[in-house]
Amino acid sequence: MLSERILQIQPSATLEITARAQAMRAAGLDVCSFAAGEPDFDTPAFIREAVKTALDQGKTRYGPAAGEPVLRKAIAQKLHQDNGLTYEPEQVFVTNGCKQALYNLVQVMIQPGDEVLIPAPYWVSYPEMVRLAGGVPVLVTTSRETDYKITPTQLAQAVTPRTRLLMLNSPNNPTGVVYCREELLALAQEILRHDLWVIADEIYEKLVYDGMEHISIAALGREIYDRTLVCNGFAKAYAMTGWRVGYGAGPQAIITAAANLQGHSTSNVCTFAQHGALAALQGPQEELHRMRQVFSERRRVMVDWLQTMPGLGLVPPAGAFYIWVDMRATGLTSTQFCQQVLEQYQVALVPGRAFGDDQHVRLSYATDLATIEKGMARLAAYVGNLAPLSVGEGKR
Ligand SMILES: Cc1ncc(COP(=O)(O)O)c(C=O)c1O
Incomplete structure (x- = not known):
């Protein structure tokens, strides 16, 4: 019944985690999500x-x-x-x-x-x-x-x-x-x-x-x-x-x-x-500049946090609103890492597997600073507990 063409394509690898994060939220848990692929601002x-x-x-x-x-x-x-x-x-x-x-x-x-x-x-x-x-x-x-x-x-x-x-x-x-x-x-x-x-x-x-x-x-x-x-x-x-x-x-x-x-x-x-x-x-382009400045500040805060976490590595990003974090030193797959941090610390990240790389995770900073501070503190606690496993350096 289904065409060969359509059978060749994969369902989104991010759906599982996103669905789980939503279910946890619905159950009243305070989930910090860094999974967003869109600006959190209203259209001007x-x-x-x-x-x-x-x-x-x-x-x-x-x-x-x-x-x-x-x-x-x-x-x-x-x-x-x-x-x-x-x-x-x-x-x-x-x-x-x-x-x-x-x-x-x-x-x-x-x-x-x-x-x-x-x-x-x-x-x-x-x-x-x-x-x-x-x-x-x-x-x-x-x-x-x-x-x-x-x-x-x-x-x-x-x-x-x-x-x-x-x-x-x-x-x-x-x-x-x-x-x-x-x-x-x-x-x-x-x-x-x-x-x-x-x-x-x-x-x-x-x-x-x-x-x-x-x-x-x-x-x-x-x-x-x-x-x-x-x-x-x-x-x-x-x-x-x-x-x-x-x-x-x-x-x-x-x-x-x-x-x-x-x-x-x-x-x-x-x-x-x-x-x-x-x-x-x-129309006026001021809003665009304002949004960019807000993103830039959030990016700084998130990068600063991530650079203190043992076992994680990154190239500070110059664009978009994502940070691509190398977590191969943890010895986990990206899906395991994301599942654990979600279940244990209520922080939602996107596994790199979705983007063709199972040793990285993607964090989006299209969310407010308070969520970033709270979620980063939780991620640091999670990574701190993993630290004995870590063999890599955190900074670059
Ligand atoms: C790299 C890239 N290209 C294209 C798109 C799709 O953009 P649009 O929402 O305008 O279809 C996205 C959306 O996430 C994207 O990240």
Whole structure:
């Protein structure tokens, strides 16, 4: 009854822990959760107001599958201003979150059997998107020793005659790392040398800290621009996760194909939500800066705590709102670690297994400082009790 295609994909490895944390909460336990994958802020008021106005103005009907023309134009302007990328509005398509842009692009770019390079750890959906398109995910494993970044040599070594595409995510979920210009240039050279394409997932672009700058790989030269599909969205920067508005931009033939696919599957993104997204781009950006500052402070507090814990290691993250913690010195799997800390200390973390690495756990600081202080004290107590097992160092 079920198709082979769908049988190949895995259910989310994070569901079990999240469900257990919710059950514990429902039972009245005080759970500190560092599992969130979304900002804990409300969507800024001026964006919500813009949607109310759009509703009153009757922006409630079907629209073009590729998006409201006014929004495609505004996104093209944004990509020019913020990222130094020049696209015609027709080279932009509006999607149900960044996720649908990624999904559609993989669908239209991959032939059965094509290999897609995915740096690991990876965002959970990449390998499944590739499998659903009939492609073969090829993991390129990063480690703490290389700051969780792939190197050009690794990239070159992973290439075969079937390799077509690289999925590149910077700032990164789950590691929080941000590739700098030189690193991207070196990767771009390899991509061009091997005649590959890149899907650049830039959904966390606005969440970078310590003066770090987000660079789009597509901005590094005409040749790499021609080989890159940029994906982004409103979810993380503007606290709009539930709105489901994202976009993709790139070479016209590919964008047209991806928009066609959308025309036969989901059609246009909710029309009035698109008007909210338009307001987000055109309105004041102060809220965005304020949210970033709050995230930055929480990140500092969490990193400080983690660096005192024996047996845990980390690369201080420069972007997104996650910390990727190396717990291999504990001798536990990521699932065991997460289960124990949840059952014994009521702290919810996400096991690295979900991201293709069973020796790390992901902590999100998209939660308030009081929860961070309380949860970190509990985690320190848990790790302190494990300490005799630990063989690794805590600091880096
Ligand atoms: C790396 C990455 N890409 C894409 C997405 C999906 O974003 P959206 O909610 O806009 O579909 C997420 C969401 O968690 C993400 O972490």
